[in-house]
Amino acid sequence: MVNLMDKILKKLKVPKSIRIKILKYSIKNYTYSNSKNYLEELTKISEFPKGTSISTKTILDGDYDLSIIVPAYNVQDDIRKCITSLVNQKTKYKYKVIIVNDGSTDNTMKYLKLYKKYNFVTIIDQKNKGFSGARNKGLDYVSSKYISFVDSDDYVSNNYVEQLMNAAYKHNADIVEGSYQVFSEQGVLEKNIERIDVTNDPFQTLYGYPWGKAYKKDLLNNVQFPENFWYEDTMAMYRIWPLANKVVTISPIIYNYRKNINGITISSKGKVKSLDSLYITIRLLMDCDKLNMDLTQSLYEFTLNQMIMNFNRIVPLGQSVMVKSFFVMTNTIDLYFPESKYLTKNFNLKPVEKSLRSKNYRLFAAYCLF
Known part of the structure; x- marks a missing residue:
């Protein structure tokens, strides 16, 4: 054989x-055996987390066009570049930045305090709950028509909000996704340029990361990121994407993703x-x-x-x-x-x-x- x-x-x-x-x-x-509980055998090796993607939370509408949620944990070297890119947006739209300090033990919170002077920035300090717990906490503070996620070691272009919201309102889109590039200390490593498109099937169009997008707030009603799981981003494909009837992709590079050797x-x-x-x-x-x-x-x-x-x-x-x-x-x-x-x-x-x-x-x- x-x-x-x-x-x-x-x-x-x-x-x-x-x-x-x-x-x-x-x-x-x-050979498969009907008498064996293979999942139970696996959970003896690694526990099956108790988190769920179901919540009772209803996302509030409000005066803002876009709420941007940033979970932050021990990112003292990168957080200023990230938040500075968010507060320096050139846009006609009203947006807010919600930063969740997820129990950082370095100087992350010290640097975040520098941004308290901006009235559209909300800073939340909580005990460490992981990426899911931080994003879920951020959802509690949303009051906008659309929601976006940005990772704290990445940064966005100065027209991030403008590009996403222009497309969102023009098409009454459920999800808008922009192009992105991957970078490291050595510079830009690769570029992912989206085709300009309007479709009803996100599975044929979108990349799997939660960032670089604007989601209509109703898509996240009764939805949360499952806590205590690795690979929690998968939630979007099962709980959010199937609800989207109109998806728009745009070609401008609006998101800069850091290649992180310490990532999951x-x-x-x-x-x-x-x-x-x-x-x-x-x-x-x-x-x-x-x-x-x-x-x-x-x-x-x-x-x-x-x-x-x-x-x-x-x-x-x-x-x-x-x-x-x-x-x-x-x-x-x-x-x-x-x-x-x-x-x-x-x-x-x-x-x-x-x-x-x-x-x-x-x-x-x-x-x-x-």
Whole structure:
């Protein structure tokens, strides 16, 4: 079997380093057992957080066009550039900046106090609750028609508010997204230029980060970021995007994203809490089900892609965790997206769908790792 798979991978011109990785993890086709609770076995390795995306909060309307929420934790070296870019906006629109100091232990709060002189800046100081807890606290102070999120180690262009709100009001958009660039101390690393577009399907258009966008405030009614989870940004795709009927993308680069070597994407590698990637997918589907939300075809396609990402984040945890996680994924897909109703329209996702439906670990692992 090993030689046959290696020959197939060679014919597909898969590089040797990747072939070795695939063969290492996907030689054996493990058999699913109805008698095993694979999720329970995983939670013995890493706890399933209790957070939820459901809240009873109704976002208040108010005199402002846009509320910008900034969670801040131990960012003394970057916070001034971020907040200065927000208070120096050139715009005709009325906006407010809501900064949540999330229990910083460095000089972050000291620098934030410099911005108290601005009457449109609100500074909240709370005990550490993580990104989700900080963003949720910020939502308590919103009083505007639209909401935006900015990370405290990033910064925005001086026409950030103007560009987002021009498009929002022109199209009565549910979500507006601008282009962004990635930077580090060495300078600009890459640019992501959006196509100017108006669509009704955010899954075909938007990038997955919560920042760089303006959301109509009604989309966040009864919504919160699940606390104590890693990868909490996934919430938007399950709880916010399906509610959006009009999505607008604009080409100007309005957001500058700092490549952070200490961010979750990089620092989580090999840690058991990376199972949160799978857990939050399950939690959000549970929340959607509890709210009787319609699970669309687009959300199904997204979830198939999400399962690939979940698996690749789990790979460093070893074969046993990978196998158990795979069978949890198959059960999740069958439970929320029954085969009688959902069939992928994406040719590239057909092997993923087939492997999940048939519980074929070898096929799934080979596809994900390749």
